Amino acid sequence: MSNPAIQMLEQGIEFVKRSGLKVEALERGRVVCRMPLAGNVNHIGTMYAGALFTLAEIPGGALFLSSFDAGKFYPIVTDLQISFKKAVKSDATVEICMEDAEIERIQAEATTNGKALFELRGELRNADGELVATSVGQYQMRQIGR
Numbered sequence: 001m002s003n004p005a006i007q008m009l010e011q012g013i014e015f016v017k018r019s020g021l022k023v024e025a026l027e028r029g030r031v032v033c034r035m036p037l038a039g040n041v042n043h044i045g046t047m048y049a050g051a052l053f054t055l056a057e058i059p060g061g062a063l064f065l066s067s068f069d070a071g072k073f074y075p076i077v078t079d080l081q082i083s084f085k086k087a088v089k090s091d092a093t094v095e096i097c098m099e100d101a102e103i104e105r106i107q108a109e110a111t112t113n114g115k116a117l118f119e120l121r122g123e124l125r126n127a128d129g130e131l132v133a134t135s136v137g138q139y140q141m142r143q144i145g146r
Contacts, residue, residue, distance in 0.1 A: 005026060005062075005066065009023050009062050009065070010022060015054070016054060016058060019035065019036075019040055019051055020036045021034070021058060022034045025095075026062055027066055029066070029097055029098045029099065029100060030063075030066070030097045030098075031062040031096050032095045033093065035091065035093075036091050037089070037092075044087075046087040046089055047087075047088035052082065052084070052133055056080060056082050056122050056124060057080055059120065060096070060137050062096075063098060063120065064139075068106070068141065072111075072143060073107070073142065074142055074144060076139065076141075077139055078117075079138040080138070081135065082135045083134045085131055085132055086126070086131070088133075089126070090128070092132060094122045094123065094135070095122070095123070096122050098120070102118065107141075110142065110143050114142065114143045114146035115140055115141065115142045115146075116140070119139070120139060121135065121137075122134065
């Protein structure tokens with residue numbers, strides 16, 4: 001049986017659906033996503049920069065769904081910086097993790113103040129495990145109704 005959160009992440013945004021992005025792991029405090037090279041090739045035969053940007057951005061929402069109560073809170077990406085290190089000629093992956101203590105801090109702060117800021121750092125890697133890009137995302141979690 002498919003996970004509704006994974007299905008929403010992969011199919012809920014048409015652009016992401018067309019890209020073929022897959023959520024390979026989704027658990028509290030951890031998400032792994034894969035972007036296929038097929039369908040995401042640029043004019044020089046490497047992965048399109050927009051596909052890599054999407055791969056860096058989607059884990060913020062995925063981590064939110066696996067770690068926070070979507071009935072009480074919602075996430076907003078406020079900034080995302082990506083630094084490209086190497087051309088990508090294969091599928092690419094990213095793993096984003098957050099410690100339980102940070103999850104609890106964010107949730108407590110958002111409950112008290114109506115919002116909380118947090119940062120997610122990612123390392124995008126090719127099929128050989130080589131670092132191809134790094135990302136730093138700034139997010140805000142907001143309490144619904146505040």
